């Protein structure tokens with residue numbers, strides 16, 4: 546193992562997603578079984594002791610690929626030399642908090658983190674924002690990092706993608722491994738649009754295999770879009786292991802590429818494709834290769850899909866206006 550270790554910074558390292566994520570990064574699932582990693586954990590001061598406990602457990606796993614763990618409450622330290630940054634720590638919505646308050650509180654986190662990434666991360670930095678509202682938090686961090694190519698800031702909709710795969714698999718009785726070309730469009734929120742019109746199930750068009758528009762509109766789409774709330778209701782806590790798994794999938798696919806004939810969903814800065822206003826961080830169908838991604842072009846969007854994509858993009862536009870109004874974009 547002669548490769549230089551990859552520096553992976555994880556924020557919110559002492560939280561529940563952090564706990565599910567760090568062991569998988571250290572065991573090689575994020576970047577590959579032959580890629581050594583150094584972990585940089587960022588927490589707020591109150592979270593440092595718990596992060597130290599997690600670091601002790603990481604030590605106790607004796608992972609051959611793990612070449613060091615640093616813990617800090619200073620973003621300038623935690624992002625120093627970072628090649629991959631997973632921004633998980635965020636301010637959760639609490640009782641009585643308005644959406645504007647939530648956006649402002651998260652601005653206080655993602656703006657300084659974006660600046661620290663701008664000033665200290667490695668030139669090849671790749672950023673995944675998991676902390677909600679993920680798309681708009683990614684936009685805030687990106688705006689604070691003008692020297693970093695803007696396409697390096699992405700938001701996680703892979704959990705939605707995986708949820709959609711699983712629901713479609715159950716409905717059609719087909720293994721997830723035989724389902725391809727599913728798309729999540731828009732925001733990681735209840736307005737997201739999981740699209741099966743271009744998906745294939747064992748090589749056949751998924752919408753035709755399902756043949757049930759009512760199931761699509763009244764069951765599949767709301768089940769996927771509201772799955773986060775359903776997990777909170779059932780578990781008494783929000784998705785953690787599945788969110789960590791999706792973060793691993795997102796970065797692994799970004800770095801290692803999509804399979805031939807398939808694509809994935811990522812929240813990425815829009816180039817104006819499919820009528821999504823330029824610059825919004827919105828989920829698209831993307832292929833990846835050699836650490837870069839491209840939006841899948843030329844898909845026909847029917848009226849059913851158009852209406853739903855537009856509704857989610859409208860919400861993203863409103864979130865962008867709200868954070869712009871708070872002075873978080875410049």
Ligand SMILES: NC(=O)C1=CN([C@@H]2O[C@H](COP(=O)(O)OP(=O)(O)OC[C@H]3O[C@@H](n4cnc5c(N)ncnc54)[C@H](O)[C@@H]3O)[C@@H](O)[C@H]2O)C=CC1
Pocket residue numbers: 556557558559560561562563587588589591592633634635636637654674675676677678679701702704705733783784785788
């Ligand atoms: N995009 C997606 O699909 C999903 C996103 N999420 C979001 O991920 C976020 C994290 O979820 P959990 O781990 O369950 O939350 P958690 O509350 O268990 O952990 C969050 C951690 O972040 C830390 N933190 C807060 N501010 C920080 C800062 N400025 N710098 C560094 N660390 C900071 C906290 O001390 C805490 O340890 C939430 O915003 C949640 O809504 C969760 C599931 C899926």
Ligand SMILES: O=C([O-])CC(=O)C(=O)O
Pocket residue numbers: 677704772773774776783784
């Ligand atoms: O709603 C939340 O806080 C968790 C979340 O994003 C999800 O499970 O999709």
